[in-house]
Amino acid sequence: MKDALKSSEQATQTACKRSTYLNELVEAFRRSLYEDLELVTDDGLSLRTHGVILTSRSQVFRTMLELDSDTHEKCLRTQVPDIGHNELKLLIQFIYSGQITVEDLKDHALALLMAADKFNIALLKEICETYFLQTLTASNALDVLELAARLSSPELLEEAALSAIAKNYKLITLSNEYEEFAVKNPLLSVKVSRSIIDKI
Structure with a gap:
């Protein structure tokens, strides 16, 4: 019994130390301590961060920085397209901490x-996909299906969205929204038809 309690206490202490360690990394980002990388979004705003942290978490960031590494500037400046400043800040904070709030996910x-x-941040992708699965309904299934088609690995969300559409096919396929969807997404509408046929 004593050994079990001791083991539990040690696990708790380790978890606390790990949390403190991660919090210190986040604090370094928030306080702009010793940063060597400036990321610039399409809107012209920028964030300073630590290149070693980003490259350790993302092969895509590593490749980007290697391409820009010819400069001898003390702080490397690189463009990050197709993402807003607020979202980039949340992405970087997640890379440092491994955490994202429910409120930030909603927004x-x-x-x-x-x-x-x-940027191939697998854990964040998994968290976001789980959020969409948990909030999937007949009313947003077409949107989720469109979203899935934009991903490098669409299978998880695509399968869930098609299943939701097939279960509610009368409500969805007879709507004006579906007519617009089919015009914009002919290949996806074929998948919808096949999923409905399989269902009935």
């Missing part, structure tokens, strides 16, 4: 999922 899940997919 930025789409942009964060696209960014996680683009």
